[in-house]
Amino acid sequence: MKSLLLALSVFFACLFIANAQSKQPNILFLIADDWSFPHAGVYGDKVVRTPTFDRLAAEGVLFTNAYTASPSCSPSRASILTGRYPHENESGGNLWSEWPAQYPTYVSLLEEIGYFTGSTRKGWGPGDFKVSGLEHNPAGKSFSDFAEFLKNRPDGAPFTFWFGSSDPHREYVANTGIQAGMKLEDVVVPGFFPDNDCVRNDILDYYFEIERFDRECGQLIAMLEEMGELDNTIIVMTSDNGMPFPRAKANLYDYGTRMPLVIRWPKKVKSETVIHDFVNFVDFAPSFLEAAGKTPENMSGQSLWAFLDGEKQDRDQIFLERERHANVRKGDLSYPMRAVRTQQFLYIWNPMPERNPAGDPTVHQSVGQYGDVDHSITKFLMMALEGKAQPGQPDYFQLAFGSRPEEELYDVEKDPYQLNNLASDPSFASVKEEMRKELLAWMEKTGDPRFEHPKSTYWDELRYTPDYQMKDIDWQKQIEEYRIRPPFGPNSQNGIPCTN
Template identity: 25%
Template structure:
């Protein structure tokens, strides 16, 4: 670890701006000419745009926990929404503090426990009139940039464009860009109105980003790394589709990152922490799942990962059902297994009928999703044609499947390649046998699950 005054002076300040629930397809610099993202478009011209950046889970808390720990969801323990990471995890706060950095969270948190995420400073989002969501704490960020005396790593975490969206009167379909996964809704007035409000919320977040970039340019020197991303896509939320897991990722670092460049290399949210550690003069520990992509920023086009992975856990969301999935992806092909597909439902049932009824509900809720899926992303980027039965792709399918289960075992996954293993999970506020604000179950199922029926996650 470097410790000299000169070495410390070379260490960049780090600002990571994270938007909330925004598809990668909804930015000007990623090809959507109908949405206004001028601040990010400017950032892309001044830095490097990543075409293949991923999170492993399209849910807020698990996505952020990966970013802050360098570990995939099952390893760090936060693989269902509103749950905790394992208490013995070492996060970005500890890693970067040991390297002489202050670590700051400005905005939405959504991660716990506090003992793992021990920020030097933390500022909550602030109320703002005339908008549907709270704003980032601009005044606190402004003051901090002016006064900063030592290297810092600041995560600015917006609540936009996550719903509740703006109310846009007289919304028109021609002002929305549609894709194969939603073009059937062009004539759906409520959907068009919702998308118009979402676009307006994107514009509001762009205004926040512009304010932050102006402060960075005003108060910080050129040795400042600035990263923009969004935690996952809203159109693929709770799934393992690319529209959920593929994230925007733009990096500006004057004098280091060549302006107006792109990278097609596979990178992942778990790579962010090891990259920061290396930039700060440290050595990433071996228990991190990610790898440093610092060479890419310095202009070396090299493979960071051959594969990236994804997980899906539907049981800890408001519309909770038993339907876990795992996915593996290389640059071209993607394999998915839906472990409680209707195709294999009978093999997942056990001898407890009070448990079986919820396993059936999950399989029936997603009855159109096959047990196995295989996509040629190069020719079908929106995953419209399942090629799992294609005889010419069986070797690719088997390679991906074998590698995915190897990774799952390494991660300590409770699922495996054997059918009949369908545990049900629980966490505070998300019981399968209880109603909530958006989900009503039959009276006959209320409070029918007992403590011993659940797969227990101790740290939740």
């Protein structure tokens, strides 16, 4: 009798395990707004505190070469959802665009097979999805928060939930980083910024919002633990594009495109795994669909699961692009860029170098002067350096706001901030030629209109959805007002020095 009971116990235990293993996983997608690699503790940043991100890295896989498909909110998020490159998403390749409803998303496809779907805060956007006939944001039906979503979830239904924070997007409350205990002297200032306390303070305020995002993600994960769903949930924590500073966001340099990324899913991902191969955000959608048992179709991305299990894939390079970011050039013009990045080199093609990559020096419609760069004290200080480059220092104004040649080539191993363009150096001619060929082959394969028509006006002519008119701002006054703010608490009389 005892042996029979033991056999039955083993049978039902095995049946339970088999059912649990066959259960479709939940998906929790945690996405920041304007957060760059390497700004997390696990990447070696000594200032910003990211215990949630670091925990997921310890319990899952950490990526050191994860790249957004485009360094701009709407096209980046569209590529995440559709598994297609921005130029394949047509109108979805622009910021403030119309949603390309002809292409299904992983959210809509999972909904078809019984997933309960939802989102909160910033999903796909900014842009207009209602004009495309959608009733709710492509990232999922809107809920006030994760708790409300879970309350409405049908019993036993697998779910996919998109948590879209607005951190660390600007505007910032000045001095929040200092007040949170971070120190100016600990900041590592990227080489394309002037290094002074004012810029360091701006970076600390950015760090403050990264930390807030990290805390909120931790709260959502705690809910999963409480309900016993943690290990059956694929958790992805990342960002849409780079930090909102000059030469970062809206640029194809690393600080615009290289993203923090961790994935936790014990069924497929071993703890403390570190991946140095290249991963593109177009890989998310096919990965989620495959995990749910649905075959991805018409997607350019590759599922990550076989790769993480040891399958050899072509991940020696990554392809990057951007079209119109903000509406900041007279005539509503885009600034197109295409790029290929390998472990050693970054090659960028600017097919319309006659246009200004940062936008017009005076306001066209949105944002302000050089409007593809978000307003900040760092931006205003660099604008004030026009014509004032110092011997032995980079020309900070030119790096952020100046015109660029048609081709750029950087040795990213020796030049991590991409300051020294090697495209005209004869000793790198063969490298440049090979990378140009790789880029053009990818453009042809994926049907990029700029392969046959480099100066196409397609993305210029697409509707820019908001209807407002900005004015130029007095940025010199902004510098002065920021300079006299006391950064070390309400009783301090010390202002922040805003010069080199």
